[in-house]
Amino acid sequence: MSSRAALPSDPAARPLRVVSIGGGTGQPNLICALRALPCAIEAIVAMxxxxxxxxxxxxxxxxxxxxxxxxxxxxxxxxxxxxxxxxxxxxxxxxxxxxxxxxxxxxxxxxxxxxxxxxxxxxxxxxxxxxxxxSTTDDVHLIGRTVDGRVVRGQAALSHGSCALETVWLDSKARAHAPAVAAIMAADLVVLGPGSLFTSIIPNLLVDGIATALRATPAMKAFICPKVDMQGETWGMDGDECLAALERHGMAGAIDIAVFHRSADAAGSATRTFRALVGRLAEPIASPSDAANLDGGPSRTSVPARHDAFPFRDVALTGDAERRVRARVPWVAVRDFSCARSRSIHDPSALGACILEVMNRCRSRRR
Amino acid sequence: MSSRAALPSDPAARPLRVVSIGGGTGQPNLICALRALPCAIEAIVAMxxxxxxxxxxxxxxxxxxxxxxxxxxxxxxxxxxxxxxxxxxxxxxxxxxxxxxxxxxxxxxxxxxxxxxxxxxxxxxxxxxxxxxxSTTDDVHLIGRTVDGRVVRGQAALSHGSCALETVWLDSKARAHAPAVAAIMAADLVVLGPGSLFTSIIPNLLVDGIATALRATPAMKAFICPKVDMQGETWGMDGDECLAALERHGMAGAIDIAVFHRSADAAGSATRTFRALVGRLAEPIASPSDAANLDGGPSRTSVPARHDAFPFRDVALTGDAERRVRARVPWVAVRDFSCARSRSIHDPSALGACILEVMNRCRSRRR
Known part of the structure; x- marks a missing residue:
């Protein structure tokens, strides 16, 4: 019998079942990294x-x-x-x-x-x-409240607003798509992110049944924090605040692994949320020009023309923020995901290497 | 050895190679008829x-x-x-x-x-x-001259003009696509039509190499005459005039079989060309409303608004016209292709039955 044919009878050797939860451009980037690894891939996509x-x-x-x-x-x-x-x-x-x-x-x-x-x-x-x-086949739209108290309707407007977000919700009740729930329950590892926190990752959790399944599944749950606060939705937020936002939307106590970016030659760290409100930034920190090329073509919201006016920078995790995260999550990994192609995207090979570490943790727990 | 496996060694029993030459909606209608018959199908399409x-x-x-x-x-x-x-x-x-x-x-x-x-x-x-x-991968447009001497540019304009056409040509030199020529040369049967005479069938013949191959191939060549003169391009033309137009565009003496429609309850026959010029028709003969539904959506030429003003009727083959056709073509078949779905389309099952007759003639000649 060949070693290939023997695989099914050896549970420890079978490829891990990895479920990606997200949307936007971060999720396909993760999928590209996963493809190089020995795993079965299922993607649950925000709707x-x-x-x-x-x-x-x-x-x-x-x-x-x-x-x-x-x-x-x-x-x-x-x-x-x-x-x-x-x-x-x-x-x-x-x-x-x-x-x-x-x-x-x-x-x-x-x-x-x-x-x-x-x-x-x-x-x-x-x-x-x-x-x-x-994640659902119900027809839903996203609504959100900014940290300065305004209510904004629609994902496109939310992701290019003038202020960080605090909470998002769906405009109507939505039930989870059954195969998405089944994939979560059968998974060895569920990866939330990378991607836009409030408009790609969290919308999945707002569907009835997804967060419940994530808390119920025996799978390990990894959160990959956004690398930069490029999207208006997370401007000025640090890694602790990003994790806290995920926790506020159904994931409190449910994250086993949290992954953050720190450039080896990081010049500085992000301020905390309110300092990033429009008009309060002292100077531009990075050009959003590479971000504009990520998805081709202009946005059709009324906001994008203003987008150019806003800088973005790395989502930091330092000092007290890092201590707060480590107190809540069993394993915190801080890696350098700097990417030559884009400031906002996790370098796929660095992402793959980190996911392989995570997978090895899954395997050792399974054995 | 199964009878299926024995087929290749029995040339007389192998499926006939049928090449369809045309375009528009007539050619897919023929293909649907051919699919029910024991033949290999290749379609050469006007460009x-x-x-x-x-x-x-x-x-x-x-x-x-x-x-x-x-x-x-x-x-x-x-x-x-x-x-x-x-x-x-x-x-x-x-x-x-x-x-x-x-x-x-x-x-x-x-x-x-x-x-x-x-x-x-x-x-x-x-x-x-x-x-x-x-039929060609060169970028070409069609130009034509009407029977009343006007030159019209563009296939869309030509197919919805106000007068029958006399001659069409391409705006630049075009070479035949090699696999199209190869298909003609390897065919047992080549079927020209059904379809719009000047804008679906003849444009294939205007490409350098196609008409030459049609004259050189050992395949039998069948012409299926348009059923109605719905398209402006053939208004008022009878079956003899349609065949003559095909002959003027490279097919003189090359047609082995010509197939015409005659309804069992035909009320009358088409006039000859000039009587069908705009304004000379005494009364509407048939509504073009079923024709308008054939291909979905409005035409983008400037002409279609006028199209509704024009009636159409069956392309007839009677009396002297039929005698003239029979003098030039070895086998002339007149069949009833009336179609419950559309006045302008050949009934697919009647078309299939007729093609089967044609195929049997090919087979008997091959044996």
Whole structure:
């Protein structure tokens, strides 16, 4: 019998089941890192997006938000360089900047498929090496309150606001998509993030059943903190405040591992929340120009024109903040995720190395 | 050895190689009929279309005309009811009425694929049961002269003009796509039509190498005459005039079989060409309303608003006209192709039955 055939009878040797919870560009970045590791991948994707191509399609087609799901499907394509995989990710500059994959999902749904069936059809089209689940198939929008007390409606507006956020909630009740719950319950490791904290990670937790499953599952839960406070939603927040926000939204006491970025040549650390409110920053700290290139094309909210006016910097974890985090989370890892390509994205190979450490902790616990 | 395995050693029993030459909606209709018959199917598609979604994409994307190729790909999908096959044919009413398949072809080309590679990727996506070849991969537009002497530019304008056409030509030199020539040379049967005579069938013959191959191939050549003179381009023309137009464009003496429609309860016959010029028709004969539904959405030419003003009727073959055709073509078949779904489309099962007769003639000649 070959060693490959022997795998199923040796539970300790089987690939770990890793579930990614997120959305935006952080989640496909994590998937790319996971693909190099010995694990089965399932992605649970936030479903409250209303920006850009996704927002236009939600309005005109009535389709559930396709964009973040599409990015995960692309990240899971068996051959990302194959013509159909490249076309799937292609954006039409002359057609509202729609990505073809978004239009494929919309067309499938307009032809009578459920959103879940549409996602399955795309998994087949791209011959995906993992699964993608919407966290809910209910039609929801995000609402939030900023730390200075204003209520803002819509994910796109929330993610490019003029002030950090304190709380977000959904505009209507939403039930978890059953396969997403099943994936969490069967997982060895659940990774929350990296990604926009309030608009990619937390919206998953607002769906009835997801946070409950995360507290119930025997899987280890790792939180990967955003690397920079680029999004308006987290401006000025440090690592402790990011973790606290996650805890406020259903994850109190449930995080086993927290991962933070610290550049080897870090010049300074982020201020705490309120110092980052509009107009209170003394000087620009970093240009958001690399951020603007992450997802192609202009945002369709009314806010993006102002976005350029705001700097961003690394989310820090130092001194008292680090002590507070270590008091609440069993394992805290601080690593250098500096990425030559983008200030805001975790370097995929550094992220992969860190996830491998996390996976080894899962394995040793399982044995 | 099973009878299936024995087939290759019995040339007389192998499926016939049938090549369809056309475009528009007539060619996929023929393909649907061919699929029920024991034959291998290859479609050679006209590449001068510039109307609707196709015209917009040619202008904005620079892609070669995708629409007619896309319809043939859909007709060849192994499971036309599969979600991806249905989505491929889906039109977005809120996006210039683009068909998703047109956008897939455009995205593939914008991502660096050649048009031929893009077509192959779509054959794979739809798991097609036959091949689709553009007649040329050169970028060409159609020009034509009406029987009353006006020169009209562009296929869309030509197909919805106010007068029958006499001659069409391409705006620049175009070479035949090699696999199209190879398919013609290897064919047992080549079927020209059904479809719009001047804008779907003849544009294939204007490409350097196609008409030459058609005259050189040992395959039998069948012409299926348009059923109605719905398109402005053939208004008032009878079957003899349609065949003569095909002969003027490179097919003189090359047609072995000509197939015409005659309804069992035909009320009358078409006049000859000049009587059908605008304003000379005494009364409307048939409503074009069913024609308007054939391809979804409005035309983008400046002409379609006037289209409603024009009636159409069956292309007839009677009396002297029939005698003239029989003098030039070895086998003339007149059948009833009346279709409950549409006045302008050949009934697929009647078309299939007639093609089977034609195929049997090919077989008996081969034996």
């Amino acid at each position: 409250a997006d209303d920006g850009r191509s996704t927002g236009i399609l939600r309005e005109r087609s009535g389709v559930l938000p396709p964009g973040d799901v599409r990015k995960c499907l692309s990240a899971l394509a068996s051959d990302p360089g194959a013509p159909l995989a490249r076309a799937f990710a292609h954006r039409f500059g002359y057609l509202d900047n729609h990505a073809l994959g978004n239009l494929v999902l919309a067309a499938l749904c307009e032809e009578g498929a459920t959103f879940t069936e549409a996602v399955c059809a795309c998994e087949q089209l791209l011959d995906c090496v993992g699964r993608v689940h919407p | 001068a279309d510039d109307g609707r979604s196709t015209g917009i994409l040619r202008e904005r994307s620079g892609v070669l005309p995708p629409g007619d190729v896309r319809k043939c790909l859909s007709a060849l999908a192994s499971d036309p009811g599969a979600p991806l096959a249905r989505a491929f044919a889906h039109r977005f009413g809120y996006l210039d009425n683009h068909a998703l398949g047109n956008l897939v072809l455009a995205a593939l080309c914008e991502e660096g694929a050649t048009f031929t590679e893009a077509v192959c990727a779509c054959e794979q996506l739809l798991d097609c049961v036959g091949r689709v070849h553009p």
